[in-house]
Amino acid sequence: MNVSEQRYEPEPIETKWQRVWNEExxxxxxxPGEPGSEGSKAKAYVLEMxxxxxGEPHVxxxxxxxxxxxxxxxxxxxxxxxxxPMGYDAFxxxxxxxxxxxxxxxxASTERSIEEFREQFKRWGIxxxxxxxxxxxxxxxxxxxxxxxxxxxxxxxxxRSEAAVQWCPKDATVLANEQVVEGRCERCGTLVxxxxxxxxxxxxxxxxxxxxxxxxxxxxxxxxxxxxxxxxIGRSEGAEAIFRCAAVELDFEVFTxxxxxxxxxxxxxxxxxxxxxxRLIEGTDNVEEVREYVAxxxxxxxxxxxxEAREKTGVRIGRTVTNPVNGEEIPVYVADYVLMEYGTGxxxxxxxxxxxxxxxxxxxGLEIRPVVxxxxxxxxxxxxxxxxxxxxxDVPAPIGEAFLSHSENDRAxxxxxxxxxxxxxxxxxxxxxLQERDLGRPAVxxxxxxxxxSRQRYWGCPIPIIHCEACGIVPVPDEQLxxxxxxxxxxxxxxxxxxxxxNDWVETSCPSCEGPARRETDTMDTFVDSSWYFLRYLDPxxxxxxxxxxxxxxxxxxxxxxxxxxxAILHLMYARFFVKALADGGYLDVQEPFTNLFTQxxxxxxxxxxxxxxxNVVSPREYVERLGAxxxxxxxxxxGPPERGGDWVDEGAEGVHRFLSRLWRLxxxxxxxxxxxxxxxxxxxxxxxxLLAKAHWSIDKATRDFERGFQFxxxxxxxxxxxxxxxxxxxxxxxxxxxxxxxxFATATAASLIFPFAPHLGSEIWEMIEGGRVWEEPWPQAxxxxxxxxxxxxxxQVNGKVRAKLEADSGLEGEELLAxxxxxxxVASHLDDKEIVKEIVVPGRLVNIVVR
RNA sequence: GCCGGGGUGACGGAACUGGUGAGACGUGGCCGACUUAAAAUCGGCUGCCCGCAAGGGCGUGGGGGUUCGAAUCCCUCCCCCGGCACCA
Numbered sequence: 001m002n003v004s005e006q007r008y009e010p011e012p013i014e015t016k017w018q019r020v021w022n023e024e025x026x027x028x029x030x031x032p033g034e035p036g037s038e039g040s041k042a043k044a045y046v047l048e049m050x051x052x053x054x055g056e057p058h059v060x061x062x063x064x065x066x067x068x069x070x071x072x073x074x075x076x077x078x079x080x081x082x083x084x085p086m087g088y089d090a091f092x093x094x095x096x097x098x099x100x101x102x103x104x105x106x107x108a109s110t111e112r113s114i115e116e117f118r119e120q121f122k123r124w125g126i127x128x129x130x131x132x133x134x135x136x137x138x139x140x141x142x143x144x145x146x147x148x149x150x151x152x153x154x155x156x157x158x159x160r161s162e163a164a165v166q167w168c169p170k171d172a173t174v175l176a177n178e179q180v181v182e183g184r185c186e187r188c189g190t191l192v193x194x195x196x197x198x199x200x201x202x203x204x205x206x207x208x209x210x211x212x213x214x215x216x217x218x219x220x221x222x223x224x225x226x227x228x229x230x231x232x233i234g235r236s237e238g239a240e241a242i243f244r245c246a247a248v249e250l251d252f253e254v255f256t257x258x259x260x261x262x263x264x265x266x267x268x269x270x271x272x273x274x275x276x277x278x279r280l281i282e283g284t285d286n287v288e289e290v291r292e293y294v295a296x297x298x299x300x301x302x303x304x305x306x307x308e309a310r311e312k313t314g315v316r317i318g319r320t321v322t323n324p325v326n327g328e329e330i331p332v333y334v335a336d337y338v339l340m341e342y343g344t345g346x347x348x349x350x351x352x353x354x355x356x357x358x359x360x361x362x363x364x365g366l367e368i369r370p371v372v373x374x375x376x377x378x379x380x381x382x383x384x385x386x387x388x389x390x391x392x393x394d395v396p397a398p399i400g401e402a403f404l405s406h407s408e409n410d411r412a413x414x415x416x417x418x419x420x421x422x423x424x425x426x427x428x429x430x431x432x433x434l435q436e437r438d439l440g441r442p443a444v445x446x447x448x449x450x451x452x453x454s455r456q457r458y459w460g461c462p463i464p465i466i467h468c469e470a471c472g473i474v475p476v477p478d479e480q481l482x483x484x485x486x487x488x489x490x491x492x493x494x495x496x497x498x499x500x501x502x503n504d505w506v507e508t509s510c511p512s513c514e515g516p517a518r519r520e521t522d523t524m525d526t527f528v529d530s531s532w533y534f535l536r537y538l539d540p541x542x543x544x545x546x547x548x549x550x551x552x553x554x555x556x557x558x559x560x561x562x563x564x565x566x567x568a569i570l571h572l573m574y575a576r577f578f579v580k581a582l583a584d585g586g587y588l589d590v591q592e593p594f595t596n597l598f599t600q601x602x603x604x605x606x607x608x609x610x611x612x613x614x615x616n617v618v619s620p621r622e623y624v625e626r627l628g629a630x631x632x633x634x635x636x637x638x639x640g641p642p643e644r645g646g647d648w649v650d651e652g653a654e655g656v657h658r659f660l661s662r663l664w665r666l667x668x669x670x671x672x673x674x675x676x677x678x679x680x681x682x683x684x685x686x687x688x689x690x691l692l693a694k695a696h697w698s699i700d701k702a703t704r705d706f707e708r709g710f711q712f713x714x715x716x717x718x719x720x721x722x723x724x725x726x727x728x729x730x731x732x733x734x735x736x737x738x739x740x741x742x743x744x745f746a747t748a749t750a751a752s753l754i755f756p757f758a759p760h761l762g763s764e765i766w767e768m769i770e771g772g773r774v775w776e777e778p779w780p781q782a783x784x785x786x787x788x789x790x791x792x793x794x795x796x797q798v799n800g801k802v803r804a805k806l807e808a809d810s811g812l813e814g815e816e817l818l819a820x821x822x823x824x825x826x827v828a829s830h831l832d833d834k835e836i837v838k839e840i841v842v843p844g845r846l847v848n849i850v851v852r
Numbered sequence: 853g854c855c856g857g858g859g860u861g862a863c864g865g866a867a868c869u870g871g872u873g874a875g876a877c878g879u880g881g882c883c884g885a886c887u888u889a890a891a892a893u894c895g896g897c898u899g900c901c902c903g904c905a906a907g908g909g910c911g912u913g914g915g916g917g918u919u920c921g922a923a924u925c926c927c928u929c930c931c932c933c934g935g936c937a938c939c940a
Contacts (some may be wrong), residue, residue, distance in 0.1 A: 227856055234939065639864065
């Protein structure tokens with residue numbers, strides 16, 4: 001038969017191997033102690049972020065799981081026992097909003113999607129241990145979410161409190177700070193409103209320092225993710241100082257990172273939300289003006305208030321407070337540039353050394369008193385640009401960049417006994433001075449606030465708490481878990497949780513006093529569900545505990561975590577917090593869940609984010625049906641470095657399909673025209689050696705690029721080169737036993753190397769040529785004798801310009817290479833009657849002769 | 853404004869710790885073979901400019917520097933993407 005007419009048809013090949021993996025349970029791994037556990041192997045936990053099941057999987061899913069699967073396969077074949085599970089983040093708003101629109105129960109639509117996702121993942125041939133599958137909406141899962149909530153409650157890490165919270169009027173629920181982006185609901189884009197409500201919080205702020213210092217325990221996290229979390233936690237060191245208002249006998253604490261500027265505090269500002277304003281204004285002359293200002297500030301949206309470009313506003317309260325360092329009475333203002341959420345909601349204003357205070361002081365004609373002298377010349381040429389001479393027109397001298405910025409070399413001025421001393425010392429000394437007099441102390445402040453976890457929504461994990469008139473807050477006893485989500489008719493949120501309507505469920509008795517009581521009707525933020533799922537995978541059927549400690553200690557931490565950057569702060573920080581809290585409770589050994597993190601970039605189409613309205617959505621299902629899963633997966637990995645994202649181009653996908661077809665036809669032809677068992681020569685020569693050298697070069701290149709990280713595009717390119725080389729040489733090699741053996745080796749090697757990306761085709765060709773299962777084979781090793789060449793291309797430069805090239809023996813060095821170089825005609829002609837200044841020889845590479 | 857990432861052919865992207873004449877691999881384009889024809893397949897060419905050619909000149913965002921030698925190191929400027937942003 002004419003082999004060139006063999007067509008690569010992925011469908012039957014892919015179906016065949018998927019059946020094998022399914023029937024033989026190839027990717028299942030046993031826990032330690034169970035039969036089948038391979039205790040002798042090192043473990044590797046490879047995990048991709050679990051999907052939110054909605055509709056069907058999109059290209060983003062295809063990408064994460066293709067990338068993760070390549071990692072999993074590579075690790076397995078390098079001797080690791082790899083655990084690679086899958087699950088679903090099933091609770092959440094989209095399903096509930098769908099229910100509001102259609103009346104269909106969120107469980108029904110969600111479970112339909114889950115089936116679709118599962119079927120697609122299997123169709124893609126992802127190597128998942130399906131026995132470990134979980135979904136966060138299963139009572140058998142959320143029972144343990146509730147259990148963990150109760151343990152955190154016992155540890156003092158979950159509490160209920162009234163707080164100013166961010167309320168999304170459209171979704172009719174409160175949001176975590178992390179879910180508010182530029183003053184808008186992250187999900188629907190509606191402007192959020194402030195509200196005071198009683199809500200449940202996790203005390204993540206207790207872990208602020210550990211969340212920062214434990215970055216040291218991580219091996220490889222993208223720098224930008226670490227930076228984003230650092231900024232989010234926002235640790236600042238400084239001091240608290242007490243400013244007393246004698247008239248109303250109130251002490252106001254302020255936080256500052258610049259205690260060295262205390263002598264420059266010329267006024268004092270409170271945030272409009274500050275709880276003591278009413279007490280302060282009582283009996284003063286402009287009560288009404290202050291009240292009006294406060295009311296206006298409350299009405300203003302976060303967006304309006306956050307606008308930095310806006311002019312500073314504020315009003316004076318007819319009171320003064322005492323500056324603790326010099327006893328000076330300074331006026332008090334209310335201004336909305338001071339935020340209640342950060343620090344104490346009150347600041348000492350040092351206009352000479354703070355831009356915002358400077359702006360405010362300029363506007364209101366307040367004193368600007370420099371107390372720090374910039375280091376001379378320290379700031380470089382820019383620092384004195386137009387400042388000290390007083391030539392600046394309407395800016396009150398001597399303020400400028402030099403005063404606002406500050407450096408280690410600054411000195412205090414106008415600061416009583418501290419004057420003349422270097423700023424860093426003054427900082428410490430003033431704080432010590434305050435502390436001795438009980439007027440202040442060193443302090444650390446964080447931008448991070450506690451995690452608000454209550455949601456006034458239906459489709460989530462119920463908070464396992466009972467409110468008793470007599471006993472107050474009573475945790476649901478463990479043996480009554482799970483608190484199952486009741487059925488309701490109406491999902492529409494009305495500012496209260498839809499669960500309120502489930503009377504039979506809400507009304508209960510107190511576990512403590514047995515009196516009448518009501519259940520908590522809020523549900524948990526879905527980020528709670530996903531903060532521990534990677535632990536449940538390890539022991540998914542445990543009915544005693546969320547997971548067995550020994551099992552968790554065996555598999556944890558996750559060696560490679562893969563997902564989108566959009567979770568850089570939220571999910572990744574919450575999961576870190578949960579793991580630390582669980583470790584503190586004695587349930588777990590590790591301090592960090594994810595040792596290595598990889599964040600993949602987004603795939604676009606025609607340069608734009610895919611969306612239904614643009615009509616540029618790539619459907620993985622369609623491509624997999626048309627070109628096969630192997631092509632879709634390999635193309636995704638070939639597009640470019642996966643962290644960068646890329647543009648989906650149909651021709652590109654077809655190019656990869658063409659390559660896989662070439663490999664397939666090579667396999668068929670080699671299988672038909674050669675006999676198994678042909679021996680490779682021990683000292684290959686000629687074209688046999690060329691092909692073998694290329695094969696070993698590909699092994700070496702692919703292995704190094706795999707180990708370097710996620711350079712999958714160049715791994716695949718190396719296999720393409722090998723296949724191209726086989727095509728170039730095959731007609732000369734068929735027929736001789738050495739040639740046959742070389743072709744068989746090259747083809748099997750290509751199959752073996754492409755397997756992590758195209759597992760079906762890789763398996764099929766390997767079986768054809770070598771027999772057996774490629775995934776049971778160790779990752780191939782390059783033969784160093786075939787990597788080294790006995791000659792190399794010597795490049796000869798004169799004055800850095802290449803003048804000649806020649807093949808030279810690899811052993812040659814120094815003088816020998818120079819002699820060769822000088823003998824070249826092209827070189828000699830450039831050396832004529834010139835003086836040789838210098839000769840550089842890089843053995844194995846080049847010779848450069850410098851002449852004058 | 854601050855913090856990260858990036859700027860290389862028509863396009864996606866290669867290039868080990870500065871060392872081949874940068875551009876692997878793929879896409880696209882051009883040419884050829886096979887074919888009645890097309891598709892598929894196989895082979896060749898493809899950074900830009902001048903030249904019939906041999907050959908020469910220019911090229912990794914712009915400018916400057918270090919070096920025998922720079923896409924790679926340093927300074928400076930410009931542009932793009934992502935994050936944070938009145939955080940005291």
